[in-house]
Amino acid sequence: xxxxxxxxxxxxxxxxxxxxxxLEPPVNLNKSFTNIVVVDNIPVIPHDKIEKLKVVxxxxxxxxxxxxxxxxxxxxxxxxxxxxxxxxxxxxxxxQTAIEKVDAFKLDKQHTLKVTSYDExxxxxxxxxxxxxxxxxxxxxxxxxxxxxxxxxxxxxFAVRDGDFTEVLWNDVKAGESPETVIKRENWxxxxxxxxxxxxxxxxxxxxxxxxxxxxxxxxxxKFPHPGVKLLEFSPCxxxxxxxxxxxxDIDNPKNPQCIIVxxxxxxxxxxxxxxxxxxxTAAAWPLFKWSFDDKYIARMSEDTISIxxxxxxxxxxxxxxxxxxxxxFAWSPTDHTISYFVPEANNKPATVVLLEIPSRKEKRQKxxxxxxxxxxxxxxxxxxxxxxxxRHTKTKKTTxxxxxxxxxxxxxxxxxxxxxxxxxxAFAWEPRGSKFAIIHGETPKPNVSFYTxxxxxxxxxxxxxKKSANQLYWSPQGQFxxxxxxxxxxxxxxxxxxxxxxxMGVEEHYNATxxxxxxxxxxxxxxxxxxxxxxxxxxxxxxxxxxxxxxxxKDKFFQLIWRPRPPSLLRPERLQYIKKNIREYAKELTNExxxxxxxxxxxxxxxxxxxxxxxxxxxxxxxKEYEALAAARKDIGYNEEENEQDFEYREQWVExxxxxxxxxxxxx
Numbered sequence: 199x200x201x202x203x204x205x206x207x208x209x210x211x212x213x214x215x216x217x218x219x220x221l222e223p224p225v226n227l228n229k230s231f232t233n234i235v236v237v238d239n240i241p242v243i244p245h246d247k248i249e250k251l252k253v254v255x256x257x258x259x260x261x262x263x264x265x266x267x268x269x270x271x272x273x274x275x276x277x278x279x280x281x282x283x284x285x286x287x288x289x290x291x292x293x294q295t296a297i298e299k300v301d302a303f304k305l306d307k308q309h310t311l312k313v314t315s316y317d318e319x320x321x322x323x324x325x326x327x328x329x330x331x332x333x334x335x336x337x338x339x340x341x342x343x344x345x346x347x348x349x350x351x352x353x354x355x356f357a358v359r360d361g362d363f364t365e366v367l368w369n370d371v372k373a374g375e376s377p378e379t380v381i382k383r384e385n386w387x388x389x390x391x392x393x394x395x396x397x398x399x400x401x402x403x404x405x406x407x408x409x410x411x412x413x414x415x416x417x418x419x420x421k422f423p424h425p426g427v428k429l430l431e432f433s434p435c436x437x438x439x440x441x442x443x444x445x446x447x448d449i450d451n452p453k454n455p456q457c458i459i460v461x462x463x464x465x466x467x468x469x470x471x472x473x474x475x476x477x478x479x480t481a482a483a484w485p486l487f488k489w490s491f492d493d494k495y496i497a498r499m500s501e502d503t504i505s506i507x508x509x510x511x512x513x514x515x516x517x518x519x520x521x522x523x524x525x526x527x528f529a530w531s532p533t534d535h536t537i538s539y540f541v542p543e544a545n546n547k548p549a550t551v552v553l554l555e556i557p558s559r560k561e562k563r564q565k566x567x568x569x570x571x572x573x574x575x576x577x578x579x580x581x582x583x584x585x586x587x588x589x590r591h592t593k594t595k596k597t598t599x600x601x602x603x604x605x606x607x608x609x610x611x612x613x614x615x616x617x618x619x620x621x622x623x624x625a626f627a628w629e630p631r632g633s634k635f636a637i638i639h640g641e642t643p644k645p646n647v648s649f650y651t652x653x654x655x656x657x658x659x660x661x662x663x664x665k666k667s668a669n670q671l672y673w674s675p676q677g678q679f680x681x682x683x684x685x686x687x688x689x690x691x692x693x694x695x696x697x698x699x700x701x702x703m704g705v706e707e708h709y710n711a712t713x714x715x716x717x718x719x720x721x722x723x724x725x726x727x728x729x730x731x732x733x734x735x736x737x738x739x740x741x742x743x744x745x746x747x748x749x750x751x752x753k754d755k756f757f758q759l760i761w762r763p764r765p766p767s768l769l770r771p772e773r774l775q776y777i778k779k780n781i782r783e784y785a786k787e788l789t790n791e792x793x794x795x796x797x798x799x800x801x802x803x804x805x806x807x808x809x810x811x812x813x814x815x816x817x818x819x820x821x822x823k824e825y826e827a828l829a830a831a832r833k834d835i836g837y838n839e840e841e842n843e844q845d846f847e848y849r850e851q852w853v854e855x856x857x858x859x860x861x862x863x864x865x866x867x
Contacts, residue, residue: 231316231317231320232290232293232315232316232317233286233287233288233289233290233292233293234284234285234286234287234293234315234316235284235285235287235293235296235297235313235314235315235316236282236283236284236313236314236315236316236319237255237282237283237284237285237300237311237312237313238281238282238311238312238313238314239281239282239309239310239311239312240255240271240279240281240282240283240305240309240311241279241281241305241306241308241309242278242279242280242281243278243279244277244278245273245277245278248271248273248279251271251279252269252271254305255269255283255285255305256269258300258303258305258311259285259296259300262296262299262300262303263287263292263295263296263299263300264287264292264295265288266285266286266287267286267287267288268284268285268286269283269284269285269286270283270284270285271283272284284316293315294315296313297313297314297315300313301313301314341412341413341414341415341417341419342413342414343398343399343412343413343419344398344765345413345414346380346397346414346762347764347765349368351368351370353368353369353370354368354369354717354718354719354722354761354762354764355367355368355369355380355761355762356369356377356715356717356724356759356760356761356762357391357393357400357758357759357760357762358738358756358757358758358759359387359390359391359756359757359758360753360755360756360757361753361754361755361756361757362384362385363382363383363384363386364382364383364384364386364387364391364402365379365380365381365382365383366379366380366381366382366400366416366762367379367380368380369717369722369740371722371740371748371749376749377749380416381416386402387402387403387404388402388403388404388405389403389428390403390757390758391758391760392430392432392760393760393761393762393763394410394432394436394763395432395433395434395435395436395763396435396436396763396764396765397718397762397763397764397765398412398436398765399411399412399419399420399432399436399463400412400416401430401432401439403427403428403430404427405425405426406423406424406425407421407422407423407424407425407427407441408421408422408424408427408430408439408441409421409422410422410439410463420463420464420466421466422439422441422459422461422466424441424443424456424459425443425445426443426444426445426446427441427442427443428442428443428444429441429442429484429485430442431484431485431487432463433489433493433496434489434490434491434492434493435492435493436463437462437463437464437493437509437510438460438461438462438463438469438489438493438496438509438510439460439461439463440458440459440460440461440485440487440496441458441459441461442457442458442459442474442484442486443456443457444457444474446474447474450473450474452473454471455471455472455473455474456471457471457472457473457474458471458472458473458474458486458487459471459472460472460487460496460512462510469509469510469512470507470512472487472498486498488528488529488530489530490530490535490556491530491531491532491533491534491581493509494508494509494535495507495508495509495515495530495535495556495557496509496512497528497530497537499525499527499528501525502521502522502523502524502525503519503520503521503522503525504519504520504522504525504528504537504539505519505520506519506520506556506557515556515557516557520554520559522539522541523541523544524541524542524544525539525540525541526539526540526541526542526573527539527540527573527574527575528540529575529577530577531577531581531584531607532577532578532579532580532581533580533581534581534607535555535556535557536553536554536555536556536562536607537553537554537556538551538552538553538554538575538577538584538586539551539552539554540573540575540586542570542573543567543568543570548566548567548568548570549566549567549568549570549573550564550565550566550567551564551565551567551573551575551586551603552564552565553584553605553607553612562612563605563611563612563614565586565603565605565614567588567590567603568590569590569591569592569593570588570589570590571589571590571591571598572588572589573586573587573588573589574586574587574626575587576626576627576628577628578607578628579628579630579631580630580631581607582606582607582608582633582652583604583605583606583607583628583633583652584604584605584607585602585603585604585605585626585628585635586602586603586604586605587600587601587602587623587626588600588601588602588603589623599618599619599620600618600619600621600622600623601616601617601618601619602616602617602618602619602626602637603615603616603617604616604617604652604657606652615656615657617650617657619637619639621639621640621641621645621646622639622640622641622645623637623638623639624638624639624640624642624645624668624669625637625638625668625669625670625671626638626671627671627672627673627680628673629673629677629678629680629697630673630674630675630676630677631675631676631677632677632678633651633652633653634649634650634651634652634660634677634697635649635650635651635652636648636649636650636671636673636680636697637650638666638668638669638670638671638682642669642687643667643684643687643688644665644666644667645665645666645668645669646662646663646664646665646666647662647663647666647668647671647682648660648661648662648663649661649662649697649700660697660700661700663682663695666682666693667682667684667688667691667693668682668683668684668688668691668693669683669684669685669686669687669688670683670684670685670714671683672714672716672723673716674716674720674743675716675717675718675719675720676719676720677697677720678696678697678698678720679694679695679696679697679703679720679743680695680697681693681694681695681714681723682695683711683714685711685712685714689707689709689710690707690708690709690710690711690725690727691705691706691707692705692706692707692708692711692714692725692745693705693745694706694723694741694743694744694745703743703744703745704744704745704746705745706739706741706745706747708725708727708739709727709735710727710731710732710735711725711726711727711739712726712727712728712730712731712732713725713726713728714726715759715760715761716761717761718761718762718763718764719764720743721742721743722740722741722742722743722748723740723741723742723743723745724738724739724740724741724759724761725738725739725741726738726756726758726759727756728756728757728758729755729756729757730757735752736752736753736754736755736756736757737750737751737752737753737756738751738756738759739751
């Protein structure tokens with residue numbers, strides 16, 4: 199055991215060097231008064247009433263907090279109290295409790311107590327009267343998170359994951375060039391990629407959590423630690439992020455759940471954790487939580503319950519959940535604080551679809567339904583309509599058929615129209631910007647496709663296309679155009695349809711296509727064969743909205759292509775309407791600009807080809823001179839030029855290239 203160090207006391211010889219362990223440690227004085235509080239706004243009274251006031255104040259603090267050690271009331275030169283007091287407690291915790299419980303306590307009608315810690319009080323009284331401007335650090339410009347919108351070409355970006363590489367590219371196919379790389383990184387994500395709804399962030403998934411990236415330099419803007427994370431979802435306005443880790447599904451601590459976490463994106467703070475299993479619902483589809491359109495509320499369904507939480511506090515709305523016996527499904531309106539929910543038939547009660555206003559919980563509309571086997575709710579993207587697809591059975595329950603209940607949300611009393619469809623329903627989809635909807639119905643593999651419109655007082659049938667190889671509908675984000683897609687068993691057959699003129703624009707095939715992605719402007723469509731589904735001929739095709747193939751890309755291990763979303767336009771509605779009315783004039787100007795750009799590109803290609811030809815001719819002349827210079831050497835070794843000339847064949851080939859004429863089609867609403 200080492201010998202204990204010896205301390206030196208008394209005077210020290212200045213010539214003698216003292217080791218550090220022989221010196222007494224400095225005494226650290228605690229200059230804080232964390233166990234003392236200042237109580238302001240107490241009555242100003244003369245000296246003879248002070249003791250009585252002390253008793254009253256002492257009782258308040260003793261009953262709400264606990265025993266006090268000392269109560270001091272300062273007085274002025276006239277022996278009147280100064281309107282405040284100092285109270286000392288035994289511990290800092292008691293002082294903090296006094297601040298929390300007694301602050302804002304009403305002593306009488308004229309006096310409401312204000313309780314502050316003594317340390318905070320000292321900071322206030324030490325503030326100098328003369329203002330001194332603080333030394334501010336030099337301004338450092340932040341990343342412009344909307345920089346891609348400033349591109350003069352007004353083109354869009356998309357992200358792809360190809361093998362171990364993730365790449366963001368410009369879609370500059372109009373100029374006839376390959377997509378231009380913005381950034382390319384290896385092992386940027388361990389799973390899939392996700393853009394935020396307004397295109398501000400690109401999210402990547404890692405074993406330890408989620409990271410988000412953005413700006414012109416693609417810096418890391420935030421990280422959200424959640425080991426084993428597999429799923430994520432942004433809120434509509436990009437304020438919040440929800441992540442889910444299945445590894446916590448069965449081991450969650452109810453007091454500190456880790457399966458699902460809600461994060462604040464800007465601060466990176468964890469707002470609240472949730473259990474993965476609620477009411478025995480272990481196979482619920484993602485996302486488990488559904489957001490209101492403005493990020494104000496987030497809701498989750500459990501057995502007979504809809505729990506709605508307010509942001510950013512994540513407190514339960516009005517401290518109680520919405521109880522709905524037999525609840526099967528619910529959905530938010532895309533534009534209003536309105537919830538629709540469905541309750542199946544039970545105990546001789548009909549099935550019901552209810553529209554509920556939040557936060558008042560006022561019922562706006564209810565529809566009773568009979569002989570129901572299932573029900574799906576489809577909100578119009580602009581919140582103008584709600585379609586309830588109702589699968590019904592006959593009284594004998596031997597056959598089934600489908601009805602559509604169409605709610606006109608914007609009209610008085612929300613009228614409901616009924617559309618009956620005897621055929622098997624394959625797919626339903628609203629036109630995103632407009633009043634149309636389309637239904638695929640009939641027996642596969644050649645069902646029919648019907649178009650309807652909600653314009654007017656009643657819905658109207660527009661057209662039925664018979665025997666189409668389609669099982670899914672993909673509307674353009676701007677409306678008017680729709681892809682009738684034959685996915686999975688139909689092997690990737692696509693018909694591009696103009697729903698305004700009711701005409702087909704083209705039919706294409708992409709064998710084994712697994713997904714279809716419209717760009718945010720509705721000008722381009724991508725079809726993808728993902729390595730996650732198939733291991734051969736993976737890659738993507740790029741089309742115009744008319745169905746013309748612009749690019750075909752094959753990759754060995756192509757996983758994903760996602761377009762970067764655009765935020766809503768900042769133009770006023772009247773300005774947008776003006777542009778739409780004068781779209782042909784704008785189109786002429788833009789067509790001329792495109793022609794100039796294409797001419798510049800063609801000229802650059804011609805100049806490049808000419809430079810290559812000149813370089814080749816110069817090389818040939820150099821080689822000919824070298825060949826002639828070696829003529830004497832060839833003659834010395836017995837090489838006969840004339841006899842060996844027949845061994846060579848000279849051929850000149852001309853290639854004629856025809857520039858393709860492109861038809862300009864103007865897309866109108």
